[in-house]
Amino acid sequence: MTAIEEDWLRLAEAMIFAAATPVTPRALGQLLPDAADTDAVIAALRARYDGRGVELAEVGGGLQFRTAADIAPRLRRVIQLSRRLPRVAMETLAIVAYHQPLSRAEIEHIRGVALSQQTLETLLEAGLIEPKGRRETPGRPTTWGTTTAFLTQFGLKDLRELPPPEDLLLEPPRPAEG
Amino acid sequence: MTAIEEDWLRLAEAMIFAAATPVTPRALGQLLPDAADTDAVIAALRARYDGRGVELAEVGGGLQFRTAADIAPRLRRVIQLSRRLPRVAMETLAIVAYHQPLSRAEIEHIRGVALSQQTLETLLEAGLIEPKGRRETPGRPTTWGTTTAFLTQFGLKDLRELPPPEDLLLEPPRPAEG
Amino acid sequence: MALPSSEPDAPRETLLLRLQGFEGPLDLLLDLARSQKFDLAQISILDIVDQYLTVIEGARRVRLELAADWLVMAAWLTWLKSRLLLPADQQEMQDGAVAAEALAERLRMLAVVRLLAGWLGARPILGQDVFARGMPEDHTDIDRSRLAVDLATLVGSYLRAARRGARDRAYQPRPLTLWTVQDALRRLGVMLGSVPDWASLEQFLPDHLTGPTERRAALASTFMAGLEMARDGTLRLRQSEAFGPIQLRAGLGPLETGLPEDDA
Numbered sequence: 001m002t003a004i005e006e007d008w009l010r011l012a013e014a015m016i017f018a019a020a021t022p023v024t025p026r027a028l029g030q031l032l033p034d035a036a037d038t039d040a041v042i043a044a045l046r047a048r049y050d051g052r053g054v055e056l057a058e059v060g061g062g063l064q065f066r067t068a069a070d071i072a073p074r075l076r077r078v079i080q081l082s083r084r085l086p087r088v089a090m091e092t093l094a095i096v097a098y099h100q101p102l103s104r105a106e107i108e109h110i111r112g113v114a115l116s117q118q119t120l121e122t123l124l125e126a127g128l129i130e131p132k133g134r135r136e137t138p139g140r141p142t143t144w145g146t147t148t149a150f151l152t153q154f155g156l157k158d159l160r161e162l163p164p165p166e167d168l169l170l171e172p173p174r175p176a177e178g
Numbered sequence: 179m180t181a182i183e184e185d186w187l188r189l190a191e192a193m194i195f196a197a198a199t200p201v202t203p204r205a206l207g208q209l210l211p212d213a214a215d216t217d218a219v220i221a222a223l224r225a226r227y228d229g230r231g232v233e234l235a236e237v238g239g240g241l242q243f244r245t246a247a248d249i250a251p252r253l254r255r256v257i258q259l260s261r262r263l264p265r266v267a268m269e270t271l272a273i274v275a276y277h278q279p280l281s282r283a284e285i286e287h288i289r290g291v292a293l294s295q296q297t298l299e300t301l302l303e304a305g306l307i308e309p310k311g312r313r314e315t316p317g318r319p320t321t322w323g324t325t326t327a328f329l330t331q332f333g334l335k336d337l338r339e340l341p342p343p344e345d346l347l348l349e350p351p352r353p354a355e356g
Numbered sequence: 357m358a359l360p361s362s363e364p365d366a367p368r369e370t371l372l373l374r375l376q377g378f379e380g381p382l383d384l385l386l387d388l389a390r391s392q393k394f395d396l397a398q399i400s401i402l403d404i405v406d407q408y409l410t411v412i413e414g415a416r417r418v419r420l421e422l423a424a425d426w427l428v429m430a431a432w433l434t435w436l437k438s439r440l441l442l443p444a445d446q447q448e449m450q451d452g453a454v455a456a457e458a459l460a461e462r463l464r465m466l467a468v469v470r471l472l473a474g475w476l477g478a479r480p481i482l483g484q485d486v487f488a489r490g491m492p493e494d495h496t497d498i499d500r501s502r503l504a505v506d507l508a509t510l511v512g513s514y515l516r517a518a519r520r521g522a523r524d525r526a527y528q529p530r531p532l533t534l535w536t537v538q539d540a541l542r543r544l545g546v547m548l549g550s551v552p553d554w555a556s557l558e559q560f561l562p563d564h565l566t567g568p569t570e571r572r573a574a575l576a577s578t579f580m581a582g583l584e585m586a587r588d589g590t591l592r593l594r595q596s597e598a599f600g601p602i603q604l605r606a607g608l609g610p611l612e613t614g615l616p617e618d619d620a
Contacts, residue, residue, distance in 0.1 A: 015230030020492035031253070053188030054195045057486075066486040067192035074189060075487060078209055079196045082483030087473070088379075094472035112382025153482045164472055168471040169464065178308040196487035245493055253495040260504035265513070268505070272514030290521035302502060332507050340507075346515055 002042045004155035008036045012045055022062025024151055060151035061158060091120050093129065097150070097162060101132040128153065186214045190223050200240025243269055267300045271307065271324070278323035279310035285322070298322075306331065338344045375415050375422075381429035384408065386463050386470075399463055401456040402440050405433045414619035535562055540581035548591055554603040557582065 016023045022173040029038040042063060045172050056063050056064055067075060085093070098103065108115050123129045130143040151158065193209055194201045207216040220241065227243070230258040235244040245253060265273070273288050274280065286293050301307045310323040329336065378384040388404040412430045417421055436459070439452025451603075480486045544560055558577050565571045582604050585591045589607045 010249055012231070014245045015244065017232045017489065018245050018493040018495060020489070020494075029320035053191030064488060065195070066482065067196050067489050069480040069485050071192045072480070072485040072487075072569040073187060074209065074315075075192055075196060076484075078193060078205065079487055080198060080483075081488070084484065089468055089476055090473040094469045094476060097476075098472060098583065101515065105341060109188065110469060111365040111379070112460075112462075112466065132294055134236065147203065154476050154479045155486065156479075157417065163475060165472075168468050168475065192487070198490040204430065243489075244489060250495060254497055255495060256497045256499050258499045258502050260502050261500045262504050268509060268513040269517035272510050273517055277513055282452070288521045289517045325525045331503060331505060332510060334507070341511060343514075343518075346511065 004037070004040055007049070008032050008041050009045055012051060016045075016056070016063050017065055019064070022060050022148075024063040028063070040115045050099075057155060058157050059155050060148040064152070070107050085122065085126070086089050086119075087114070092119055093123060093150070095144070096129050096144050097146050097159070098165065100145035103133075103141035103143050105141060107144075110138075126153075183214070186210050186219050187223055189227070190219050194223075194234070194241050195243060197242075200237050200242045202240045206241070233281055263304070264297070264300070266294070266297050271301055271328075272295050274301075274322050275324050275328065275337065275340060276306050278337075279313075279321035281313055281321050283319060309322035358554075368514075372613070375411065375426070381408070381426055382462065382466060383410065385429075386466050387464050390467075399460040401460055402437065405437045405440075408433055417437075515613060535565070535577045537577045538582045540574070541576040541584065544578065544581050544585060544591070548606045551605060554605045556596070557602040558603060 011031055015028060025038050025042065028042070029036075032041060033154055042056075049056045049065070051068075053068055053071060055068050057064050057066050091111060092107060092115060093113060097108050099106065099110070104110040104115055104120070126147040127147055129144050129150070130147050132143045135143050146159070150156075156162070188252050189205055189209060195207065203220060207214075210216060210219060220234075231246055231249050232243050233246050235242055237244075252298070269289060270285055270293060273285050277284065277288065281291055282298070298307075298326050305325055305327040307322050307328070308325050310321045312318040314319050324337070328334075334340065375384070378387065385404055385408060388407045389399045391407075392400060392403060408536065411431060412422070412426060415426075436455055439448050440447040441454060442452070453582055482488060500618070538558075539562070544561065547560055557578055559614065560582075561574045565574055582591060582593050582602070586593045586604075586607070591604050591607045593602060593604045595602050
């Protein structure tokens with residue numbers, strides 16, 4: 001492995017900094033000279049930003065700079081916040097994340113209540129879920145799945161980062177709900 | 179003057195990074211603890227980014243991060259979008275191709291409508307037509323013909339490769355006298 | 357919020373309010389299951405069935421018109437309970453056990469979803485807890501200089517333009533440019549001097565006749581002019597046979613009129 005040149009770090013830093021969405025390692029590799037080891041450059045860049053106000057995160061299959069989580073309480077006063085998802089939307093999102101692709105009827109079966117149009121629209125507008133084709137059963141219902149924006153929004157590398165259901169159930173019951 | 183605490187630098191860095199508009203030193207000062215010297219924090223932050231892929235720039239009285247000037251051209255990606263010629267331009271070009279050299283008045287006569295300056299300029303800018311001298315009639319109008327670039331663009335060896343008007347029309351148009 | 361089966365004397369309004377706080381029967385059942393304080397993997401369906409029926413009974417005492425799905429669930433749970441209480445060797449009891457396990461599975465699934473929603477909500481959420489760059493830079497240039505054109509479009513455009521051009525031009529009848537007798541008189545007068553001998557009438561037609569119609573008209577005009585000029589003796593005409601070629605030559609002028617023909 002060759003040494004990491006400062007120039008490569010600068011290039012990678014600038015590219016990830018400029019982008020509005022996570023930059024894939026592949027796109028980064030195309031920008032860097034052939035001699036550069038993309039993974040090593042990423043690691044070096046992450047180390048450089050470690051503990052700073054802005055950190056390098058791996059989300060949604062790409063790299064993105066974001067502010068450090070511990071600063072959030074102070075930043076919230078000055079930075080425009082995105083809207084929090086209501087509880088119903090969060091639960092619906094969790095169902096889609098675990099059982100995708102699945103139809104609206106299947107979502108309703110799991111929650112035991114009808115899925116409101118508003119909830120569906122909230123998730124669609126936020127770009128968190130998307131249609132994933134139709135199921136070849138009577139009525140050909142549309143099935144839904146999560147998007148890359150979902151991963152980015154919740155800081156996940158990929159869907160495998162979601163905890164397995166057993167792990168969640170084995171958690172000791174929380175003393176007070178809420 | 180007190181020493182600059184790392185925490186202040188992190189806060190300033192995160193705020194300038196996340197803000198949707200340039201951050202004024204005043205706004206920054208309100209975020210930082212009273213003990214912090216805003217100007218000193220800005221100076222320290224600028225020094226930290228000096229020589230990196232991203233630098234702290236002062237724009238319109240505010241601070242923002244910006245891609246380093248020497249890196250920006252290397253990040254530039256050019257996307258080529260094919261542009262279609264407007265219908266009017268295409269018709270005009272076709273008439274010039276078939277009846278060259280001919281004057282503007284003759285083009286108008288064949289198309290049966292007036293020819294806008296803009297259309298002529300579109301074709302000129304695209305390098306598809308060029309002036310071919312003046313006609314020795316009253317007013318000495320400029321005559322127009324197609325260019326070599328026209329042939330290249332349409333994949334023609336020469337103008338004789340165009341299908342003859344007789345193959346296309348029962349009564350091919352004739353440019354008016356003049 | 358633990359639902360109190362241990363508080364049967366709870367105020368009625370509180371009971372109803374609690375019922376309305378749940379998103380349907382499944383939601384209430386899950387809450388009852390949780391209040392067992394057991395591992396959710398070991399839900400005792402019989403226990404929560406009793407609790408559910410108690411809650412519904414209490415709610416119905418307060419208000420009769422309870423939403424249908426609450427009552428449907430109550431009826432189904434009553435049926436389930438009756439099956440579960442039968443001696444263990446009966447087929448119905450086994451059916452009940454399967455149904456109870458299916459319900460427990462649904463509750464576990466819903467519990468997992470709740471937990472995952474909580475897990476997601478506790479993560480650093482973009483736009484809430486962490487922030488991306490507020491002013492991203494776009495280093496993409498769009499080059500629109502390239503043209504998307506093809507020969508077919510060019511030829512098609514030509515056809516369209518030509519057809520429209522022909523249609524839009526106002527119709528003008530082509531003016532007939534026939535050779536008049538006056539024209540013929542002038543031309544004959546000029547040409548006669550340079551014709552020494554008999555010459556065919558056709559030789560005196562103008563050069564620029566475009567079609568057969570114009571040609572025949574000119575021939576007729578020239579003949580008329582010839583007759584006119586022969587009358588005053590400016591020229592002489594002859595035709596050796598019917599429908600034969602008409603010939604003419606210069607005459608001797610008006611004074612010569614009446615003199616015998618002499619070809620010397």
